[in-house]
Amino acid sequence: MPEIAEVETVRNTLKRQILNKKIKDVNILYDRIIECDLDLFKKALIGAKFINIDRKGKWLILELNNDYDLLSHLRMEGKFFLKSHNDPIVKHEHIIITFVDNTDLRYHDTRKFGRMLIVKKDTLNDAPCLKKLGYEPNSTNLTADYLLNKLKNKSITIKTLLLDQSIISGLGNIYANEVLFAAKINPFKKGQDISKKEAERIVKASNEIISKAIMMGGTTIKSYTSSLGVTGMFQQELKVHKRDKEKCCVCGSVIEKQKLNGRTVYYCPKCQK
DNA sequence: AGTGCGACCCGAACGC
């Protein structure tokens, strides 16, 4: 389940593998992944080359050497694999981009939740999916005052607010749980009740946790392996996520698991009062 | 406007 750290790992891995190779063909085996016009998708890619890969929040921005960029969101289980065009197509490979050297960039997505679209370079910053993103967890723009301003008058819980990409872009369920544990804040606390001191702790914790997770290549839980065999090592660093019924590493209390707005929240009832 | 929830998917885990 890729979060920002995993997406960053995929970005770095793909940059080493697919830049400056001319695209020969594009095959769309499951078209609901593609959010834009299918003809535009193929037209923009065929004959072009990727010249850089950027990232905003959890979106990958694959820049082409023409007027277009390819945006890709892996959602939970999207992965890219580089294979020979002669390799058999396996289950869950949905988009095949073939280069002139007969290698394929294959998009694999068990859940089919991922999304891709082509946007014009000159309107990239107006793309709705990018425009609404808040600051990133390790951005210096993410300050306690910025956060407090976003949380004021919010009656929903801080846990739910941390998942809102328009406030902080890139935190998913795993890191939201970890950030609140590190900041010693109860996940059920309302946004409007967060103090400046608490906001400072959230900013500090998200910065530290995400920086470390990126350094370690992300978290691997369940089926997720980032592209091309690079496996994240951050999982062992998780203090509360998926650790219900285990003892808190700080105080020894039993970690609890609950449902909150349809999402699973893990927390230490003693450390996070 | 703010909030909550179902829908999108399918494999794994669970219950009987």
Next chain:
DNA sequence: TGCGTTCGGGTCGCAC
């Protein structure tokens, strides 16, 4: 064992 059911994950769009 084998079946059916539930769960989880990020985001959007709809309903209130």
